[in-house]
Amino acid sequence: MSAIQLIPYDAAWRERFEEERFRLAELIGDLLDEIHHVGSTSITGLLAKPKIDIDAVLHSDAIVAEAVERVKELSDFNFHGTPYDDGMWTFVSGHGSWGTRLYLCGPGNATHTKRILFRDWLRTHPDDAAAYAALKHQLAADACGDWKFYTGGKSEFVARIVEQATAQKAAKRSVNG
Secondary structure, X not given: OOOOOOEOOOOHHHHHHHHHXXXXXXXXXXXXXXXXXXXXXXXXXXXXOOEEEEEEEEOOHHHHHHHHHHHHHHOOOEEEEOOOOOOOEEEEEEXXXXXXXXXXXXXXXXXXXXXXXXXXXXHHXXXXXXXXXXXXXXXXXXXXXXXXXXXXXXXXXXXXXXXXXXXXXXXXXXXXX
């Protein structure tokens, strides 16, 4: 197993996302509602695998199959199905820690919603972002290339942040009426 490579934040990740966003808009733009840069590369200053994670939200669940087929036929992405059976259709380009991971989903997808909550929380809570970076660094060192160990080791932290972000969002809604 190859080591899990984490590198310091690189401002070029934002540019790579914009390049991928443009490419996706050309490929499936008529089916898209939103394109989001998610994952650690979307959080300024955060240590990350240099793989750009993108959530592309489609207009409806009814067109997911069409979007999947277009991306499969017309791009350099490798299709990975829905590995977590959560409605996130996954494509990967690049090699190992490097490249792009694209997720297609319908509107209101729960996994996508959690990713946005997590990303936005870390963008506005630098202490939590630093704690997440430290956790990722330790897990990468301990994992010896075991991606399941690395990813699984982050799940409790991620769940806690999503819970906090969800509660904060609900509290703001109740105040704003």
